[in-house]
Amino acid sequence: MSAADIYEAAAESSELYTLKQTRLAVTNLSDAELIAIYEYRMAKKKSVGRFIYDDLMLAAPFGRCPLCGQRSVSTLDHILPKTLYPALSVTPLNLIPACADCNHVKSNVSPSSADDEPIHPYYDDFDNDLWLHADVVQGSPPAVAFFVTPPAGWSDSVKNRVAKHFSMFKLAALYSSHAAQELNNIKYSLTQLFDRGGETAVQQHLSEQADSRRAANANSWQTATYTALARDSWFCQEGFTA
Numbered sequence: 599m600s601a602a603d604i605y606e607a608a609a610e611s612s613e614l615y616t617l618k619q620t621r622l623a624v625t626n627l628s629d630a631e632l633i634a635i636y637e638y639r640m641a642k643k644k645s646v647g648r649f650i651y652d653d654l655m656l657a658a659p660f661g662r663c664p665l666c667g668q669r670s671v672s673t674l675d676h677i678l679p680k681t682l683y684p685a686l687s688v689t690p691l692n693l694i695p696a697c698a699d700c701n702h703v704k705s706n707v708s709p710s711s712a713d714d715e716p717i718h719p720y721y722d723d724f725d726n727d728l729w730l731h732a733d734v735v736q737g738s739p740p741a742v743a744f745f746v747t748p749p750a751g752w753s754d755s756v757k758n759r760v761a762k763h764f765s766m767f768k769l770a771a772l773y774s775s776h777a778a779q780e781l782n783n784i785k786y787s788l789t790q791l792f793d794r795g796g797e798t799a800v801q802q803h804l805s806e807q808a809d810s811r812r813a814a815n816a817n818s819w820q821t822a823t824y825t826a827l828a829r830d831s832w833f834c835q836e837g838f839t840a
C-alpha cells in the first residue's frame with residue numbers, strides 16, 4: 599500500500615492522527631529527497647510540477663482560504679506537515695489551498711488524538727449544520743462577538759475539532775474585525791431606513807440580508823453578523839448609530 603493510499607484511507611475515516619507512528623516509507627528516497635521534490639519540482643515557480651501546485655490552489659471556491667473562509671489563497675498547506683511526513687510531501691490530497699496567515703499558524707502542527715484531527719476541506723463538510731453564531735456587543739461603536747455553538751447531534755470529537763479550529767486560527771478576532779468594518783459601512787443606509795420606517799424597517803432589512811447570506815453559506819461571518827443584528831432590538835433601535 600502506498601503512502602498516498604494509507605493517507606487516503608485514514609483521511610476518509612478522520613483518523614489521520616493515527617498515522618503519527620506509521621512509517622510511510624518510499625523506496626530508495628530519503629526524507630530530504632522527498633521534501634526537495636516538493637520544494638524544487640512542484641512549489642518552485644516555473645518548475646516542472648508547478649502546474650499541479652497552481653491547479654490545487656484554484657480548488658478553493660472564490661479563491662478564499664478554506665481554513666479561515668476569509669483571506670485570499672496564496673499558497674498550499676500540508677494537512678500533515680512535510681517535515682514530519684516527508685512521504686506525503688507531494689500527495690495532492692494532503693495539499694490544500696490556504697492563505698499565508700493560516701499556513702503560518704498551522705506550520706508543523708500535527709494531530710495526536712481524535713480531537714486534534716484537522717478540519718479537512720476535501721473530506722469534512724459541516725456546512726449542513728449551523729455552528730457559527732454571533733452576538734451584538736452594545737457600545738460605541740457597536741461590535742460583533744463570534745462563537746461556536748455546535749449542534750446537539752455532533753459527536754464530542756467533531757465538537758472539539760471545530761472548537762479547536764476556531765481557536766487555533768483566531769477566527770473570533772478575524773471575524774470581529776471584518777464585522778466592525780461592515781457595521782461602519784452600513785451605518786449610513788440603516789440611518790436612511792430608520793428615518794423612513796423606524797425599527798421595523800431596519801429589522802426587516804437586516805433579516806433579509808441574513809437570509810440571503812445564509813442561502814449562500816450558513817456559517818459565514820456575514821450570515822452570523824446579519825442574523826445577530828436583525829434579532830438585536832438595541833441595534834435596530836438606532837444602536838447602529840452609536
Ligand SMILES: [Zn+2]
Pocket residue numbers: 663664665666667668669696697698699700701
Ligand atoms: Zn486562511
